Amino acid sequence: MNSAFSKPTQQEATQDRSAELLTAHRRQIYQRTDRLFAILLVLQWLAGIAVALWISPRTWIGGVSEIHEHVWVAIILGGIIALPPLLLVIWRPGETLTRYVIAVAQSLASALLIHLSGGRIETHFHIFGSLAFLAFYRDWKVLIIASAVTSVDHLLRGLFWPQSVFGNLAVDHWRWVEHVGWVIFEDISLIYSCLRGQSEMKEIAVRRAELEITRDVIEHRVNERTYELATANQQLEQQVERRRQIEVELVTARDAAEAASLAKSEFLANMSHEIRTPMNGVLGMTSLLMETPLDEQQQSFAETIRQSGDSLLSIINEILDFSKIEAGHVELEQAPVTLLSCVEEAIDLFARQAAEKRIDLISLIDEDAPACFLGDVTRVRQVLVNLIGNAMKFTATGEVFVEVTATRIPPPPDAELHFHPLPQVALVGESPWHEIHFRIRDTGVGIPAERMDRLFKLFSQVDASMTRRFGGTGLGLAISKQLTELMGGTIGVESEVGKGSTFFFSIIVPETDTPPDDLPPVIDPSSLEGRQLLVVDDNATNRRILCLQGQRWGMVTHEASSGEEALDFLNSRTRPDVAILDMQMPGMDGLELAEKIQANPRLYSLPLIMLSSAGMLMAPDDPRRQAFVSWFN
Amino acid sequence: MRFQKLVQNLVIPTGIALWLVALGFGFHRLAAYSLRPGETPAVIVTDWPAGLPIERSSGPPTLIVTLHPECPCSKATLTELQRIAASTPSLRLYAVFETYDALPEEIHGSALWRQATAIQGLNAMIDAEGKIAAQLGNKTSGEVRLFSSQGTLLFSGGITASRGHSGENPASDAVIALASGSSTTPQLHVPTFGCVLDR
DSSP: OOGGGOHHHHHHHHHHHHHHHHHHHHHHHHHHHHHHHHHHHHHHHHHHHHHHHHHOSEEEETTEEEEOHHHHIIIIIHHHHHHHHHHHHHHSTTOHHHHHHHHHHHHHHHHHHHHHTTSOGGGGHHHHHHHHHHGGGOOHHHHHHHHHHHHHHHHHHHHHOTHHHHSOSSOOTTHHHHHHHHHHHHHHHHHHHHHHHHHHHHHHHHHHHHHHHHHHHHHHHHHHHHHHHHHHHHHHHHHHHHHHHHHHHHHHHHHHHHHHHHHHHHHHHHHHHHHHHHHHHHHHHHHHHHTSOOOHHHHHHHHHHHHHHHHHHHHHHHHHHHHHHHTTOOOOOOEEEEHHHHHHHHHHTTHHHHHHHTOEEEEEEOTTSOSEEEEOHHHHHHHHHHHHHHHHHHOSSSEEEEEEEEEEEOOOTTHHHHTSSOOSSOBOSSOOEEEEEEEEEEOSOOOOGGGGGGTTSTTOOSOHHHHHHHOOOSOHHHHHHHHHHHTTOOEEEEEETTTEEEEEEEEEEEBBSOOOTTOOOOOOGGGGTTOEEEEEOSOHHHHHHHHHHHHHTTOEEEEESSHHHHHHHHHHSOOOSEEEEESOOSSSOHHHHHHHHHHSGGGTTOOEEEEOTTGGGSOTTOGGGGGOSEEEO | OHHHHHHHHHHHHHHHHHHHHHHHHHHHHHHHHHTOOOOOOSSOOOBOOTTOSSOOOSSSOEEEEEEOTTOTTHHHHHHHHHHHHHHOTTOEEEEEEEOOTTOSSOGGGSHHHHHHHTSTTEEEEEETTSHHHHHHTOOBTTEEEEEOTTSBEEEEEOSSSBTTBOSOOHHHHHHHHHHHTSOOOOBOOOOOOSOBOOO
16 A cells, blocks of 8 residues: 555544544534424414414404404414524524524424413324424434423423413322423433434444545556556557567568578579589580590599589589579479379489498388379479488488378369469369378488477588588478478478488379370289288388288288298298298398298299399399399389 | 624524523413403302293202303313213203304304204303393303302302313312212302403
8 A cells, every 4th residue: 555545544534534524414414404494393383373373263352353362472472483493594504503492492382382272182292293303413412402491391381380281280290290201201212313323424424434535545546557557558659669660670671681682592593503504514524534544543533523523513403493492483394293203213313322221212102192293293303302312311220211192182272373374284083183292201310309490491400510421501401391382382300319200291283194204004903813912021111011012902911020930921821922022131031031932842933022122232143033033122 | 803703692692592581471471361361250149140041950050151152262161061061960051152243153153152062961042132141240251150959159260270271170170079069168269261251
């Protein structure tokens, strides 16, 4: 609470204010009751005259009459009783003297009425009514005064003229005491009522004072808060104005930065183009040089020049790509693409590397994915190659698995933008659109969670040491991201350190039934329906993919994760129609398993297919190849 | 300034004092009027007047009251007379109404006549020329004469204690006592409160 309204001060203020309110309330009651009595006194005066005129209008002296004495008394004495209080009500309303005089006058009016009525006992009720009326003042002293006048009147009349007040001369001298006793009886209840009324008035005054004080305190606080709010509002407006200025400055700065970035991109594009031309010249001449007779050292130098040139050209190409994208100069080709060819061509680029690192490089395309779609095969393959290349780069053992699925979607709202100008090919069906999802999962080193957010940013790698260990410009993922978004898709990554990473991206493309020229020959799988296939591979992914493919063709598939398990299966079950053997398996490899199978007369004629990422490592004239009807790699 | 203040300070007490004096005077005047009796006859007729056109009772006493038909004070007299009649039913009662030329209405239509005739056993009659009042020597409305069966005056005067005030009082109690025979002491000088019967 504010110090200005500390508790003692507020109590004092409440006391003072309640006293003021109580005084005002009392004065209001006194004045209001004064006015009521002014009316009552006048009415009583008129009533007294009326009573006199009715009961004793005239007095007679034989045959002559004159106005009765009681009429004059009612007029004159009644006026003497009523007029002074009336004057006081007019001149001094609400004052103590006024109500005391009214009390006396009212009692005397009762006395006069009793007299004029001939001492009728019923007119005594006027006294009780008058006392009740006087109680409106809530001032017990008024009742005392009125009762005192009544008592004196009864005492004097009882002593000297009892019939005028008691209607009987033969009464006891103490009869007046009985009458006064009844008056006192009424006074007790009325005085109690007055005191209660005064007490309630005090309580009301205190409450009103407290309310007023509280209201003042609240108003004071509201004013304070309003001032604070106004100040805060003003400060806020100033801040908003400052921010608006900053926003304007930021927009200006952003526009300038974008302009600078555009200029930079155009510059880089131009420069890269200018650099690539002579670099092609260098590489071309180097290739020509290597075809000339060179000694071993010169050959080595020339090879180094060619490799360095290739690396430099690769970097320049990436920079050129990025610059083109940044500058908005990339236009996507819209031509029929065979999904299978696109994926396999990308994988083929890394087959040798996979074989060298003894990594399983596997792909699986969902059967619901469209066989052909309209798109830019170069850009899709570029993203795939980038992600597979990264996976290969950071995977020392295990596998790199490329999985392709697709979701059928309605045509996007901006579909026309994808085809401007419209391709000269037919689209399939009414809703031939697909979102094709590519997932490249590896079992490499993984990426720390706190580093993943920077992966797709420019010139960014997981950490600086990566560049030294694995090479790269840090532009590959940024370019992939921008290409993916250009193709209507998204790109992302999930990773766990030590377990590997999964990069995924999607593109939105329409399906088409117009195959490209490189569509691979379609195999009729009907001859395979119901055939028994045994897949022997220690790699579960490989087993799953091979079984899945066999099942798609209607084959009955069986799995074995090792040579021993495969032999157990072959010895105990029905002889399969064909078996696919992985070459590299721990313990018994594919070659040894093939020898043991063929050593069994029951299984000698079983067609065997060798699956090996390292297939190229075996010489074509190796006699062991004779055991197999085909080789997959 | 000081004088004005002094005057202001004196006005209220003086006014109150004057008011109280006026009130005292007014009530005193009222009391004086109420207690002022009518004229007492110079000579009280102690025996039944000869030739009085009223038949005297041969048994219980006979009560004769003379009344002014318009006297407001005599209403209390008739009220007391009703109480007396109720106390002594055998009493023979006569209410003699005087007549005047200037009366506002017929005697038979006056409130006092109706009140009188409502009393059980009361004989109302009109004293056309005021002979009965003159024979009895009555000067005031409400003046009562009570005679024994032998014609002896037992009571003379009013039966109210003041003008227009009814209620028990020594005079009416005396009439009851004399009428019932419980008292034999005549009351012949009791004041009467009422209008003047004088012509």
